[in-house]
Amino acid sequence: MSAFDPNKLSVQLHPPATPSTPVIGRRYTLTHSDETGELFLDIGTNYNFNAIDWQLRDEVLAEWIQTSGAQNQLLGYAYVDGGEFSLEEAAFRYYIFLKEMPLALKGIIYGDIPFYEQHQYLLNSPIVIEYHSSYPDFQTTLYYGTPRDILNEIFHS
Numbered sequence: 001m002s003a004f005d006p007n008k009l010s011v012q013l014h015p016p017a018t019p020s021t022p023v024i025g026r027r028y029t030l031t032h033s034d035e036t037g038e039l040f041l042d043i044g045t046n047y048n049f050n051a052i053d054w055q056l057r058d059e060v061l062a063e064w065i066q067t068s069g070a071q072n073q074l075l076g077y078a079y080v081d082g083g084e085f086s087l088e089e090a091a092f093r094y095y096i097f098l099k100e101m102p103l104a105l106k107g108i109i110y111g112d113i114p115f116y117e118q119h120q121y122l123l124n125s126p127i128v129i130e131y132h133s134s135y136p137d138f139q140t141t142l143y144y145g146t147p148r149d150i151l152n153e154i155f156h157s
Contacts (some may be wrong), residue, residue, distance in 0.1 A: 004106040004154060008037055011111040014044030020118040023072070028062040028108045039104075041111040058096075060104040060129075064122070072125045074147065076105075080133035087135060094131060094138040101129060101144065102153075109150040116147060123148040 013019065017026060022045060029048040031040045042048035052059050062076035078097045081090040105127060109116075116123055127144040144150075 004103055004110070005037070006110060006154075009039045009041060009107050009111055011041045011043065012048075014042060014046075014048065017044045019114040023064055023119060023122070024066050026064045026115070028060075028076075028112070030060045030062075030104050030107055032058070032104075039107040039111075041107055043112055043115075058093075060101070060108070062108055062129075072122055074108075074122075074125060074127045076108075076127065076129040076144075078129060078131050080131050080138045081135065082132075083134040090133055090135050090138055094133065097131060101142075105144055105150050106154055109147045110154055113151075116151075123151070 025045055027044055027047050029042040029044075029051050031051045031053070032038060033040075040051060042051055047061050057079045060076055060078055062074055065073055065075050067073050078101070080094045080097065085093065124146050126146060127150070129142050129144060131138055131140045131142070133139045
């Protein structure tokens with residue numbers, strides 16, 4: 001897995017989102033450059049679809065939601081395939097997403113530290129990623145800990 005380098009993270013905040021609002025409906029679009037290793041994080045009330053490479057589809061999207069149990073959750077999405085890739089290609093894409101998701105989540109959480117300073121109760125909220133695929137083996141939902149876990153990995157590893 002690639003090491004997280006905060007110096008290779010660029011963050012754009014898109015109004016009406018601010019460093020502290022909204023909570024529910026706060027959306028993240030994380031893209032990257034394979035050539036430079038840079039991560040690009042857009043934070044807003046909508047996903048930044050203009051940042052997505054529609055040929056590669058290797059972005060990670062996430063949003064703060066409230067579950068039916070009234071618990072806050074950071075719910076993310078990774079597009080493995082929609083039937084356009086062979087089983088082997090989808091398996092490879094899924095493996096890469098699994099391998100790189102910890103790095104992506106570090107970018108998303110670290111890039112919004114001022115938000116967590118204002119909403120410390122969110123630090124213990126679950127992070128769940130849905131992997132979307134037309135192949136049942138890759139259509140999964142995985143738990144990735146909490147923002148606190150991610151920040152502890154960044155600052156104590």
